[in-house]
Amino acid sequence: MSGSVGELPPGLTASEQITREELQLATRNHGMPLEALRYPVTPVGLHYLLIHYDIPAVEEASWRLRVDGAVRHPLTLTLDDLRARPVVTRPVTMECAGNGRARLAPRAISQPWLLEAVGTAEWSGTPLWPLLEEAGIADAAVELVFAGLDRGVEGGVEQRYARSLPLTEARREEVLLAWGVNGQPLPPQHGFPLRLLVPGWYGMTSVKWLARITAVTDPFDGYQQVKAYRYRHDPDEPGEPVSRIVPRSLLVPPGIPDFLTRQRMLEPGPCLLEGRAWSGWGPIVAVEVSVDGGRTFQAAEVADPPAPYAWQAWSFRWDSQTPGDYELCCRATDATGRKQPTEPQWNLGGYADNDLHRVKVTVAPS
Amino acid sequence: MSGSVGELPPGLTASEQITREELQLATRNHGMPLEALRYPVTPVGLHYLLIHYDIPAVEEASWRLRVDGAVRHPLTLTLDDLRARPVVTRPVTMECAGNGRARLAPRAISQPWLLEAVGTAEWSGTPLWPLLEEAGIADAAVELVFAGLDRGVEGGVEQRYARSLPLTEARREEVLLAWGVNGQPLPPQHGFPLRLLVPGWYGMTSVKWLARITAVTDPFDGYQQVKAYRYRHDPDEPGEPVSRIVPRSLLVPPGIPDFLTRQRMLEPGPCLLEGRAWSGWGPIVAVEVSVDGGRTFQAAEVADPPAPYAWQAWSFRWDSQTPGDYELCCRATDATGRKQPTEPQWNLGGYADNDLHRVKVTVAPS
Numbered sequence: 001m002s003g004s005v006g007e008l009p010p011g012l013t014a015s016e017q018i019t020r021e022e023l024q025l026a027t028r029n030h031g032m033p034l035e036a037l038r039y040p041v042t043p044v045g046l047h048y049l050l051i052h053y054d055i056p057a058v059e060e061a062s063w064r065l066r067v068d069g070a071v072r073h074p075l076t077l078t079l080d081d082l083r084a085r086p087v088v089t090r091p092v093t094m095e096c097a098g099n100g101r102a103r104l105a106p107r108a109i110s111q112p113w114l115l116e117a118v119g120t121a122e123w124s125g126t127p128l129w130p131l132l133e134e135a136g137i138a139d140a141a142v143e144l145v146f147a148g149l150d151r152g153v154e155g156g157v158e159q160r161y162a163r164s165l166p167l168t169e170a171r172r173e174e175v176l177l178a179w180g181v182n183g184q185p186l187p188p189q190h191g192f193p194l195r196l197l198v199p200g201w202y203g204m205t206s207v208k209w210l211a212r213i214t215a216v217t218d219p220f221d222g223y224q225q226v227k228a229y230r231y232r233h234d235p236d237e238p239g240e241p242v243s244r245i246v247p248r249s250l251l252v253p254p255g256i257p258d259f260l261t262r263q264r265m266l267e268p269g270p271c272l273l274e275g276r277a278w279s280g281w282g283p284i285v286a287v288e289v290s291v292d293g294g295r296t297f298q299a300a301e302v303a304d305p306p307a308p309y310a311w312q313a314w315s316f317r318w319d320s321q322t323p324g325d326y327e328l329c330c331r332a333t334d335a336t337g338r339k340q341p342t343e344p345q346w347n348l349g350g351y352a353d354n355d356l357h358r359v360k361v362t363v364a365p366s
Numbered sequence: 367m368s369g370s371v372g373e374l375p376p377g378l379t380a381s382e383q384i385t386r387e388e389l390q391l392a393t394r395n396h397g398m399p400l401e402a403l404r405y406p407v408t409p410v411g412l413h414y415l416l417i418h419y420d421i422p423a424v425e426e427a428s429w430r431l432r433v434d435g436a437v438r439h440p441l442t443l444t445l446d447d448l449r450a451r452p453v454v455t456r457p458v459t460m461e462c463a464g465n466g467r468a469r470l471a472p473r474a475i476s477q478p479w480l481l482e483a484v485g486t487a488e489w490s491g492t493p494l495w496p497l498l499e500e501a502g503i504a505d506a507a508v509e510l511v512f513a514g515l516d517r518g519v520e521g522g523v524e525q526r527y528a529r530s531l532p533l534t535e536a537r538r539e540e541v542l543l544a545w546g547v548n549g550q551p552l553p554p555q556h557g558f559p560l561r562l563l564v565p566g567w568y569g570m571t572s573v574k575w576l577a578r579i580t581a582v583t584d585p586f587d588g589y590q591q592v593k594a595y596r597y598r599h600d601p602d603e604p605g606e607p608v609s610r611i612v613p614r615s616l617l618v619p620p621g622i623p624d625f626l627t628r629q630r631m632l633e634p635g636p637c638l639l640e641g642r643a644w645s646g647w648g649p650i651v652a653v654e655v656s657v658d659g660g661r662t663f664q665a666a667e668v669a670d671p672p673a674p675y676a677w678q679a680w681s682f683r684w685d686s687q688t689p690g691d692y693e694l695c696c697r698a699t700d701a702t703g704r705k706q707p708t709e710p711q712w713n714l715g716g717y718a719d720n721d722l723h724r725v726k727v728t729v730a731p732s
Contacts, residue, residue, distance in 0.1 A: 017383035023392065023468060024628050027480050028400070030411075031393040035420040036554070043553045045396075045411035046421075052625050054401040055412075102389060109626065114393050154625040158732060187409045188402070259418050259520040260475065262390050366524060 009235045009348065014106040022102075022112040031116030037252045037276050040120065040306065040313065041091060044182050047119030048203075049189050050096045050111055052161055053152030056209050060193050065177075069145070069214035072136030079179060079193050085126040088176060090199070091310040093120040093278045097202035097229060097242045101350030108350040115250060115357055120276075120311050121190075123197050124180030129171050132215065137167075141215040144170045145222070146196050146207040157223045163207055164220035165198060174199045174308065177210070199309035200244050200280035202352070204229050232348045239348075245280030247340055248354045249287050249314065249332035255361060264361040271318045275330055275357075277302065278311035282335035287314040293327035294342055294356060300330070320363045329356040375601045375714065380472040388468075388478040397482030403618045403642050406486070406672065406679065407457060410548050413485030414569075415555050416462045416477055418527055419518030422575050426559050431543075435511070435580035438502030445545060445559050451492040454542060456565070457676040459486040459644045463568035463595055463608045467716030474716040481616060481723055486642075486677050487556075489563050490546030495537050498581065503533075507581040510536045511588070512562050512573040523589045529573055530586035531564065540565045540674065543576070565675035566610050566646035568718070570595050598714045611646030613706055614720045615653050615680065615698035621727060630727040637684045641696055641723075643668065644677035648701035653680040659693035660708055660722060666696070686729045695722040 008014060018026070030049040036042055060079055067075040096117035101107055103114060111117075132144070147162040169175070176197040179186055186192040191208030198205040204224065219225075230239030252274050255266030277284040283305050288297035300316040320326070331340040345353045374380060384392070396415040402408055426445055433441040462483035467473055469480060477483075498510070513528040535541070542563040545552055552558040557574030564571040570590065585591075596605030618640050621632030643650040649671050654663035666682040686692070697706040711719045 015383065017381065017385060018389050019383060021626050021628075023384050023389075023478060024480065025626070026389065026392040027397040027468075027478070027482050030396045033394040033417065033421060033555075035423075038423060039554075043555070045413075045415075045553050046555055047411075049411075051399065053623050054619070055399060057401075057404060102393075112389060112393070114390065116393050152622045152625055153631060158622070158631070187411050188405075189399075189409070189412055253420070256518045256524070257419050259518055260387050260391070262387075265519060265524070 008106055011109055012106045012348070013109055018102070018112055019109060021109060025111040029111050031113065032119050034116060034250060034253055037250055038274070041122055041182060042119035044184065044187060047121055048096060048117040050098070050117065050203060051150070051189065052154065053150045055188050056149040056151070058149055058192055058209060063193050063211070065194060065210065066212045067131060067135045068212070070138035070141040070217050071132070071215050072138070073134070075131070075135050082126055082177060082179065082194065087124060087126060089122055089124040090174065090176070091120055091122050091307050092197060092199045093118065093309060093311040094203045094206065095245050095248070097204055097351045100353035100355070104344055104346055104350050104353055108348060110350065118250070121181045122183065123176060123178040125176035125178030125197060127173055128175045128177055128196070129173070131177070132170070137215050138217070140217045142167060142218065143216050143220055145214040145216055145220045146210055147212040147214070148207045149209040149211050154223060155227055159223050161207065161224060162222045163205055163224050164216070164222070165205065169198065202242055202245055204242070228349070229351065230349065231351060235348060242351050245278065246352050246354045247277065247279035247281070247284065247332045247334045247338050249275055249277035249330040249340065250357045251275040251328060251330050251359055253359050264359060265366070266320060266361050266363050267366055268321050268323055268363050269319070271320050273316040273318050273328065275314055276311040277314055277332035279332065279334035279338060280309065281338055284312045284332050285335050286333040288331050289316040290329045291318055291326050293358070294329050297331065323364045326361045326363060328359045328361055331356055374472055377475055378472045378714070379475055384468070384478055385475060387475060391477040395477055397479065398485050400482060400616060400619055403616055404640070407488055407548060408485035410550065410553060413487055414462060414483040416464070416483065416569060417516070417555065418520065419516045421554050422515040422517070424515055424558055424575060429559055429577070431560060431576065432578045433497060433501045434578070436504035436507040436583050437498070437581050438504070439500070441497070441501050448492055448543060448545065448560065453490060453492060455488055455490040456540065456542070457486055457488050457673050458563060458565045459484065459675060459677040460569045460572065461611050461614070463570055463717045466719035466721070470710055470712055470716050470719055474714060476716065484616070487547045488549065489542060489544040491542035491544030491563060493539055494541045494543055494562070495539070497543070498536070503581050504583070506583045508533060508584065509582050509586055511580040511582055511586045512576055513578040513580070514573050515575040515577050520589060521593055525589050527573065527590060528588045529571055529590050530582070530588070531571065535564065568608055568611055570608070594715070595717065596715065597717060601714060608717050611644065612718050612720045613643065613645035613647070613650065613698045613700045613704050615641055615643035615696040615706065616723045617641040617694060617696050617725055619725050630725060631732070632686060632727050632729050633732055634687050634689055634729050635685070637686050639682040639684050639694065641680055642677040643680055643698035645698065645700035645704060646675065647704055650678045650698050651701050652699040654697050655682040656695045657684055657692050659724070660695050663697065689730045692727045692729060694725045694727055697722055
């Protein structure tokens with residue numbers, strides 16, 4: 001690993017610059033360009049994508065979903081079996097737990113997201129829990145383990161990607177087994193033919209290329225559960241698990257960009273600032289906007305959520321009459337009182353840093 | 367700009383590491399994960415995307431295509447007018463002229479592609495030239511200028527993205543005005559509602575969000591024509607224009623990856639290496655594969671092109687019996703005799719470097 005200094009634990013760098021390993025990840029994973037915040041439903045191909053290993057090649061004809069473990073009647077299901085079940089379509093905002101990581105210092109060497117690891121799609125599928133009831137899940141079960149078909153090595157451990165969910169979460173009616181996105185079959189990169197969808201939780205939970213659901217009577221200790229996706233400040237502590245999405249608001253960058261710096265140029269005059277805000281803990285109840293880099297804030301208008309766990313539109317009328325340089329930022333508060341902080345929220349893995357989106361704008365006549 | 371040293375011209379860096387400006391571009395532009403080479407037609411959402419400014423918001427109802435300049439009958443067309451014309455669907459491989467840039471040293475500070483800026487889509491649209499004939503293009507016209515709706519600042523110049531094409535190229539029957547991709551309307555990021563498609567040329571030519579075609583009697587001197595996309599070795603020389611795609615072959619990385627390093631792990635035994643190869647100058651006639659880092663090569667099997675300007679599948683049976691570390695690479699030769707070089711092809715802008723794809727593989731029992 002290049003770029004690390006002095007006392008830092010392994011896997012961290014204090015360098016402003018990005019390593020070759022990080023670039024390899026950044027060129028294969030996809031962010032959502034922030035102007036796509038304008039779409040209430042993100043078009044397929046603009047939604048963020050984080051793929052740990054390779055996209056597996058899966059044939060629908062031979063694919064099966066296995067439901068097993070602590071159940072009385074293990075199930076083996078085809079996609080047609082699943083499609084014959086009750087169908088639900090719901091818009092859900094999904095965000096990568098590492099969104100914001102590359103803005104932290106020092107930072108974990110991993111996928112170097114700035115702020116674009118988000119998207120909202122209309123997912124179609126069938127509720128998860130009735131399937132487990134049909135399988136006769138045992139009273140002794142405590143979690144479900146969801147295993148994908150994607151295989152690789154991470155932290156020295158060869159693995160298929162797998163994550164678990166406590167039964168209290170798995171029982172929620174909005175948790176789906178999804179085979180469709182935006183009215184189409186899942187494309188390969190979103191988990192064809194089937195993925196889990198856990199609204200409100202960071203994306204690592206919504207296992208793609210799902211092949212097996214196992215009810216377990218002891219908490220799952222797989223790599224993605226106990227090594228990755230933990231809030232830690234010291235490499236030796238077990239850490240708290242990453243779960244629900246903390247509040248965030250983002251801004252459609254106004255005006256026009258410079259190709260390289262992404263600095264924005266805007267003509268003087270009235271300008272409607274718009275964006276989206278979301279939280280996995282509850283609806284957003286307030287968005288505030290600052291045009292002076294966070295010194296002062298004013299309330300934006302916030303639309304009702306189109307559905308639980310789908311981002312909410314917000315807008316703010318800014319009259320940018322005076323030429324000069326501005327730093328716009330926005331912060332959201334949800335119904336539980338959780339509010340975006342003004343300072344970075346540092347942890348070793350670079351998870352869930354939801355400090356403010358800052359957009360530099362030069363107001364000048366063109 | 368960070369990372370530059372001593373005698374380098376501005377806009378170049380010799381650093382192995384990636385600047386913040388480059389990361390901003392890498393997180394918003396999309397590469398094609400190389401395992402997607404397995405698809406003859408790249409699924410929407412996996413095709414590469416290079417967007418200079420912002421994706422513009424375009425309403426089909428108010429959008430028009432204007433054909434003007436040195437024509438006897440200027441035209442103003444709706445998308446329905448265009449859709450009423452003869453329709454052609456053709457698979458075309460598109461590659462960014464900057465593909466490979468981040469492997470060069472020193473390199474231009476721009477979108478830091480490694481090797482993934484490619485894709486093949488089935489584009490649907492209507493041939494360009496008959497439209498110009500109907501508009502009564504003047505004998506004095508020498509080029510067509512294609513202007514998009516995307517606006518920004520680049521190299522200090524505020525501009526709408528625009529590129530020209532000599533009439534000899536514009537007359538080719540395979541040049542399309544495309545409104546569809548893979549059987550769907552263009553998504554916003556691919557140029558909704560209409561884009562130019564110039565098979566065989568690098569992607570900068572296939573102007574997205576097309577709004578105006580202007581016949582001109584002098585060569586176009588816009589930024590994207592005379593400043594960007596030129597082969598230069600000195601910042602002061604005018605340089606040769608970037609045009610057709612030089613041959614390249616890529617390999618589906620075999621085995622399984624390490625999440626961070628992307629190093630590949632493979633079990634000993636027979637392994638079918640597969641990939642794609644293409645050139646904008648003519649069909650690929652040979653692909654050779656090396657399993658010893660380029661010291662020795664053997665011929666791969668190469669499939670016929672599914673259509674002109676669409677990539678060709680190749681395959682090679684490798685019996686990786688002996689555990690150890692290998693470096694796989696492949697090189698393509700086209701019908702004009704153009705062949706991938708073993709060494710980087712350096713120029714200031716980092717264009718069209720088509721030296722070999724190298725994939726490190728550790729063969730070991732799992």
